[in-house]
Amino acid sequence: MDLPSVAGSSLLWIFLSSTLIWVITRAIYRVVTNPLSSIPGPQISKWSGVVLIYEWLVGRRALYVDSLHKKYGPIVRVAPDEVHINDLSAAREIHKVGGRYLKSKWYENLVPPGIVNVFTVSDPAYHSALRRLLAGPMADNQLKVFEPLITDRVRLAIRRIGEELEYRGAADIYKWWLFLATDVIGELSFGDSFRMLETGKKNQYILDLEVVSSFQPIRTTFPTLIRLARYVPLPIFRSVFESGRRMGMYAHQSVERYKKLLQAEPNYPKTLFTRFYNAGKEGLSDTEIRNGAAGYIVAGSDTTAVTLTYLNWALCRHPEIQEKLVAELQSLPEDFTDKHLRELRYLNNVIMEALRLYSAAPSALPRVVPPEGATFAGYYLPPGTTVCTQAYSFHRDPAIFPDPERFNPSRWDNPTKEMNYAFMPFGAGSRICLGIHLAWMELRLAVAHFYRAFPAARISTKEGMSDEDMKPKISFLMAPAGHRCLIEA
Numbered sequence: 001m002d003l004p005s006v007a008g009s010s011l012l013w014i015f016l017s018s019t020l021i022w023v024i025t026r027a028i029y030r031v032v033t034n035p036l037s038s039i040p041g042p043q044i045s046k047w048s049g050v051v052l053i054y055e056w057l058v059g060r061r062a063l064y065v066d067s068l069h070k071k072y073g074p075i076v077r078v079a080p081d082e083v084h085i086n087d088l089s090a091a092r093e094i095h096k097v098g099g100r101y102l103k104s105k106w107y108e109n110l111v112p113p114g115i116v117n118v119f120t121v122s123d124p125a126y127h128s129a130l131r132r133l134l135a136g137p138m139a140d141n142q143l144k145v146f147e148p149l150i151t152d153r154v155r156l157a158i159r160r161i162g163e164e165l166e167y168r169g170a171a172d173i174y175k176w177w178l179f180l181a182t183d184v185i186g187e188l189s190f191g192d193s194f195r196m197l198e199t200g201k202k203n204q205y206i207l208d209l210e211v212v213s214s215f216q217p218i219r220t221t222f223p224t225l226i227r228l229a230r231y232v233p234l235p236i237f238r239s240v241f242e243s244g245r246r247m248g249m250y251a252h253q254s255v256e257r258y259k260k261l262l263q264a265e266p267n268y269p270k271t272l273f274t275r276f277y278n279a280g281k282e283g284l285s286d287t288e289i290r291n292g293a294a295g296y297i298v299a300g301s302d303t304t305a306v307t308l309t310y311l312n313w314a315l316c317r318h319p320e321i322q323e324k325l326v327a328e329l330q331s332l333p334e335d336f337t338d339k340h341l342r343e344l345r346y347l348n349n350v351i352m353e354a355l356r357l358y359s360a361a362p363s364a365l366p367r368v369v370p371p372e373g374a375t376f377a378g379y380y381l382p383p384g385t386t387v388c389t390q391a392y393s394f395h396r397d398p399a400i401f402p403d404p405e406r407f408n409p410s411r412w413d414n415p416t417k418e419m420n421y422a423f424m425p426f427g428a429g430s431r432i433c434l435g436i437h438l439a440w441m442e443l444r445l446a447v448a449h450f451y452r453a454f455p456a457a458r459i460s461t462k463e464g465m466s467d468e469d470m471k472p473k474i475s476f477l478m479a480p481a482g483h484r485c486l487i488e489a
């Protein structure tokens, strides 16, 4: 080897090793001087969020974070720039109405690119303008106009469950509750139901919705990859892209069809968006109506269906609770309405307990620390830190809910102040669920009609159905791992 090439390779070696030392030293310096470095948590969280990402992708993030709270306390660092808090006063500050902790950009990646709606938007001025408009038709007293439609759909769901029990010997209630919730929100948003209860089958829109939902963990973890999906020649990416595109197209067509019907017949049945059509500057644009309606379908279908399914399952495992509920429901008149159901204490306690233990959105609700920074549980969080709370942990705090894993509706007879504060199945504050009253109405009607029709419902072991099917898989929403819940009656 000649002298210049030896000198050249030595220089290269010196350059590479000093670059490596510089990179490592810089990384260590950043980790050590990061203001979050004193926050308790696993060592790996100081360097990387890789464990958190892994748990998120496999549907166990909420459980992983809960185990960290048990080990490290009310505040834990889960990634270099992300902490979780399980402290009531912190949660009240983070989620308060008019608060400064905005939704992080993470929400925009939960849905297909380009969809901005009341759920995803982080700009507070735009959010409150949208929310002010949308809240009217969703108010408890305004929803009464939709009660006959919802009751009608619930009765149809009960009939279809009965038919499936006849010919199959068991009914998949997860499927039927999903069809119910999707048909209801479809009709209330687009003026036309998806007719899934009638056909007993999922249509293309719902299949697309499932693709979009099941890709939420990938979408939020690899947003750029998903944005480039249309150019990636792999079938899976193409199908994600196509699903998102078809959903947008369907929402557009549905809104246009409803507008035409409304022009031809001004008394055509109302939707949650009717008052905004042609409302001019003060109302919503067509795009906002379309994105809003599509958002309602995502937010209002799985959530309600999963709550109902786990409620049924919990009662199957506690026949004494089921009997008490059935006895209370027997006191109802034949033509009972939602007004009667609001007064049934045990029914409402059972629903509260199902929402506590089986919250459909139990995982992190990420928010961004405002420019002035924050101090929670004695630790300073710099501006821009992602701070998360999760219902999964609040709802299992033994200091607030004694014997937390026990399904015990009677705990809601006289709830403490802390129980009410810690109860967050619908989120809290300015971003609390917009569909909360609709969800409650659907839950009351569905549970009451179901247990009047099937007072002896019990879990089935047909077709290999077992508790394994009901193990929760949690990404942003929760679902039973087996995607089914077979019952007999």
Ligand code: HEM
Residues within 6 Å of the ligand: 118, 119, 120, 131, 185, 295, 296, 297, 299, 300, 301, 303, 304, 307, 359, 360, 361, 365, 366, 424, 425, 426, 427, 428, 430, 431, 432, 433, 434, 435, 436, 438, 439
């Ligand atoms: C049992 C059923 C339901 C549960 C457990 C549930 C849960 C939640 C939760 C936890 C949030 C807050 C998310 C966050 O802060 O990041 C939320 C927001 C929202 N939910 Fe629900 N939801 C349910 C039913 C519904 C229904 C039926 C609709 C119908 C349209 C709906 C529409 C929305 C909307 C639009 C938001 C965003 C509100 C905002 O950011 O201002 N939800 N929901």
